[in-house]
Each structure stands twice: as structure tokens, then as C-alpha cells.
Amino acid sequence: MTGGATRDQEQARKGRMVALVIAGTMILWMAAQFIGKAVGLPGRYALLFDFAAIAGLVWALVNVYQIWRARQATQG
Numbered sequence: 861m862t863g864g865a866t867r868d869q870e871q872a873r874k875g876r877m878v879a880l881v882i883a884g885t886m887i888l889w890m891a892a893q894f895i896g897k898a899v900g901l902p903g904r905y906a907l908l909f910d911f912a913a914i915a916g917l918v919w920a921l922v923n924v925y926q927i928w929r930a931r932q933a934t935q936g
């Protein structure tokens with residue numbers, strides 16, 4: 861029984877981490893867009909911020925898929 865509880869706790873911890881990464885990525889991306897426009901940074905820096913945000917969201921998507929597959933394996 862402890863193995864299942866530990867697995868559930870690990871999945872919950874991983875889910876919280878993914879949620880924090882998604883929220884943090886979006887907050888930082890919006891802040892970078894706002895600050896970049898206010899400071900007058902060239903568009904290539906905005907593109908750099910966009911790619912960094914995409915990388916964070918792709919990481920989150922991969923982890924969400926891993927969590928989903930792990931839950932499917934334990935239920936089935």
C-alpha cells in the first residue's frame with residue numbers, strides 16, 4: 861500500500877511543479893513583453909522571450925503527458 865501512496869504523492873508533486881512552471885512561464889513572458897516594449901527593445905528580443913516561453917510550455921506538456929501515462933498505467 862505504501863508503494864501506491866508514494867507513487868500518488870510523486871505524481872501530485874510533479875503535477876504541482878508543472879502548474880508552477882506554466883504559471884511562472886506565462887507571468888515572466890508577459891512581464892518580458894511589457895518591459896521590452898516599455899524599454900524599446902528590438903523585436904528580436906521579443907522573439908527570444910517567445911522561444912523561451914515555448915520551451916517552458918513544451919517541457920510542461922511533456923511532463924503532463926508523462927503524468928497522464930503513469931496514471932493510465934496504474935488504473936489499467
